[in-house]
Amino acid sequence: MKVKKGDVVHILSGKDRGKQGRVIQADSKARRVTVENLNLVKRHTRPKPLRDASRMGGTQMSAGGVIERAAPLPISTVMVVCPTCGRPTRVGMLVKQVKDEQRKVRVCKRADCGEEIDR
Ligand SMILES: [Zn+2]
Structure with missing residues (x-):
């Protein structure tokens, strides 16, 4: 894969088009x-008892409610940002x-750059 965990990528489509961020997970x-x-994306979660919490005296619950999570994007909608x-x-x-x-090694394809992306 041309995109790896830790890379900074530029988003080409969707609601975050034009933004940049760091890859936290890459699924080849x-x-x-x-x-x-x-x-x-907003995830609506229900409070749930946490596993293995009962022996700690009393059941601990995970917080329910609406939480936002980063959803995976198809690789074709991102571009690697060259660190150079x-x-x-x-x-x-x-x-x-x-x-x-x-x-x-991965290299930048810009004609006036051509530097390595992996250090
Ligand atoms: Zn470059």
């Missing part, structure tokens, strides 16, 4: 990423020789 199978504090030039960019792959090892 579903090809979706979750971005911190973006694409929030600070702009959203397409990501290229480059095979680099590091000591005796070949490593794939």
